[in-house]
Amino acid sequence: MTTIAVTGHIDLTEKTSALVRTALVELLRGYxxxxxxxxxxxxxxxxxxxxxxxxxAVGGRLAVVIPSRDYRHARVRPEHAPVFDRLVKAAHDIVVLPIETGGRHAYEAANSVLVERADRLVAVWDGTPPTGRGGGTADTVLEARAAGVPVDVVWPDGAERTRREHHGGAAGGCAV
Known part of the structure; x- marks a missing residue:
C-alpha cells in the first residue's frame, strides 16, 4: 500500500486545473x-x-483530514460545497482534528497530519518560497522534506495561478 498526501495551490486558473488534473491522474496511475x-x-x-x-479515478481509496470542527460550515465556500460533500461521502477514512475553529493554526496542524500519514507528498506548486506565516504549500513541502518524505512536484508547462501576487505559496495546503 502506498499513501500519498497532497498540498498545493487553491488559486489555479481553469486551464491550469485541466492540466493539473491530467498530470495527477498520470502520476497516480503509476502508484x-x-x-x-x-x-x-x-x-x-x-x-x-x-x-x-x-x-x-485511478481506483484508489480516499482519506480526508478535516482541519477543524467548523471547517465545512465556516470555511468551505458555497460554490465548492457540492464537490466537498461528494468527496467526503466517497472517503473511506475521515479524520476531524480536535480544533474548534479553522484558520492558519488548524491548516498547519492538518498539513502536519498529512505529512505524518504520507509515504509520499504530491505538491502542485509553482516553486514560490514560503512567507514565514506557515500553513501554505511551500511550508508543507519543506516540512515533508525535513521529515524525509519524498515530494513529487507537479507544475505543468503553461500552468498559472489566478492571483497576481502569490504570497509565498500561502494559498495552499489545507487552506480554503
Whole structure:
C-alpha cells in the first residue's frame, strides 16, 4: 500500500486545473498499478479536490483530514460545497482534528497530519518560497522534506495561478 498526501495551490486558473488534473491522474496511475493506493487530502478547492478526484479515478481509496470542527460550515465556500460533500461521502477514512475553529493554526496542524500519514507528498506548486506565516504549500513541502518524505512536484508547462501576487505559496495546503 502506498499513501500519498497532497498540498498545493487553491488559486489555479481553469486551464491550469485541466492540466493539473491530467498530470495527477498520470502520476497516480503509476502508484495505483503497484498495489493499493490511498490518497490523503483536506479537500480544499483547487489542488486538494483535483487530487482527491484523481485518486478515485485511478481506483484508489480516499482519506480526508478535516482541519477543524467548523471547517465545512465556516470555511468551505458555497460554490465548492457540492464537490466537498461528494468527496467526503466517497472517503473511506475521515479524520476531524480536535480544533474548534479553522484558520492558519488548524491548516498547519492538518498539513502536519498529512505529512505524518504520507509515504509520499504530491505538491502542485509553482516553486514560490514560503512567507514565514506557515500553513501554505511551500511550508508543507519543506516540512515533508525535513521529515524525509519524498515530494513529487507537479507544475505543468503553461500552468498559472489566478492571483497576481502569490504570497509565498500561502494559498495552499489545507487552506480554503
Amino acid at each position: 495505483a498499478a503497484d498495489g493499493e493506493l490511498v490518497g490523503v487530502s483536506c479537500l480544499a478547492r483547487g489542488t486538494d479536490s483535483l487530487f482527491a478526484e484523481a485518486v478515485l
